[in-house]
Amino acid sequence: MTIAALRTPDERFADIPDFDVPVHYADDLPGYEGLRAAWVDTGPVDAETTFLCLHGEPSWSFLYRKMIPHFTTKGGRVVCPDFFGFGRSDKPTELETYTFDFHRNHILALVERLDLQNITLVVQDWGGLIGLTLPVDEAFEPRLSRLIIMNTALGLGTGAGDGFNAWKEYALTVPVFDAGQIIARGTPEMGEEEIAAYNAPYPDDRYQAGARTFPALVPVEPDMDGVQVSKQAAAYWSSEWTGPSFMAIGGSDPVLGPPVMKMMHGLIRGCPEPLLIEEAGHFVQEWGDIVAPAALKAFDDL
Numbered sequence: 001m002t003i004a005a006l007r008t009p010d011e012r013f014a015d016i017p018d019f020d021v022p023v024h025y026a027d028d029l030p031g032y033e034g035l036r037a038a039w040v041d042t043g044p045v046d047a048e049t050t051f052l053c054l055h056g057e058p059s060w061s062f063l064y065r066k067m068i069p070h071f072t073t074k075g076g077r078v079v080c081p082d083f084f085g086f087g088r089s090d091k092p093t094e095l096e097t098y099t100f101d102f103h104r105n106h107i108l109a110l111v112e113r114l115d116l117q118n119i120t121l122v123v124q125d126w127g128g129l130i131g132l133t134l135p136v137d138e139a140f141e142p143r144l145s146r147l148i149i150m151n152t153a154l155g156l157g158t159g160a161g162d163g164f165n166a167w168k169e170y171a172l173t174v175p176v177f178d179a180g181q182i183i184a185r186g187t188p189e190m191g192e193e194e195i196a197a198y199n200a201p202y203p204d205d206r207y208q209a210g211a212r213t214f215p216a217l218v219p220v221e222p223d224m225d226g227v228q229v230s231k232q233a234a235a236y237w238s239s240e241w242t243g244p245s246f247m248a249i250g251g252s253d254p255v256l257g258p259p260v261m262k263m264m265h266g267l268i269r270g271c272p273e274p275l276l277i278e279e280a281g282h283f284v285q286e287w288g289d290i291v292a293p294a295a296l297k298a299f300d301d302l
Helices: 068-073 100-114 126-131 162-173 179-185 192-199 209-217 227-240 258-267 284-300
Strands: 023-026 037-042 050-054 077-082 119-123 144-149 245-250 275-277
Touching: 037 068, 037 100, 050 126, 068 077, 068 284, 077 100, 100 126, 119 126, 144 284, 162 209, 179 192, 227 258, 245 258, 245 284, 275 284
Parallel strands: 050 077, 050 119, 119 144, 144 245, 245 275
Antiparallel strands: 023 037, 037 077
């Protein structure tokens, strides 16, 4: 079945600041034939450690620009996919195309294609909602060695607060969905070039079906897609996980801030005391020059 999609023109990404990294493409991932997937892949292909960095809503791999150099300086390989509908990946135009499994299976297919090993999973926002469920897949779990987790959660079908519900409605209905300004609200020191970079994937509203529908896919009701695998993931992280973890919390996030992350901290077996950055908002990667070195040091100290 052909999926109707748009492709952001390459020139939209010509002036992205501080993000001169190799970008790779594939249009033949199993189940996604004809859709072009994009991902950053930098550092040695045969590196001992691969950092798999998953972005959320409404960002893209540009979100990791401050963390990537710290990982590669330590000799790591860094792979940052753009979910379909985001970044340089193709953007299906129909809201119905986007489902929890549509996004999850894309990441699993890419990991399989690249045969990533000894993965440090780096997640935030939707990157965690999806990424934290990956070890439930028996082909992924042996590839996983470490976890870096920032403001995120698992979708266990238990409802969401008024703040999230308002955000979901806003994303679906606001006449102009300005991704750059949305991210800048919680990151006041961001400059105009960075705001423009977050808007680069979206020449106009036709490209924004993924960004607008992502919040509505969060598994907050018991019968929603993703709830069962998220429950399996919760059991995995609480009882089966034995690897090193590092948690960083943006203290100024009103939706996925300290209360939610305290719950996640209790869920992840053996997770040490989190790094709390009081002034950081939801997009904790914007404080990546603090988070990445702290995570690497914590792992080195083990």
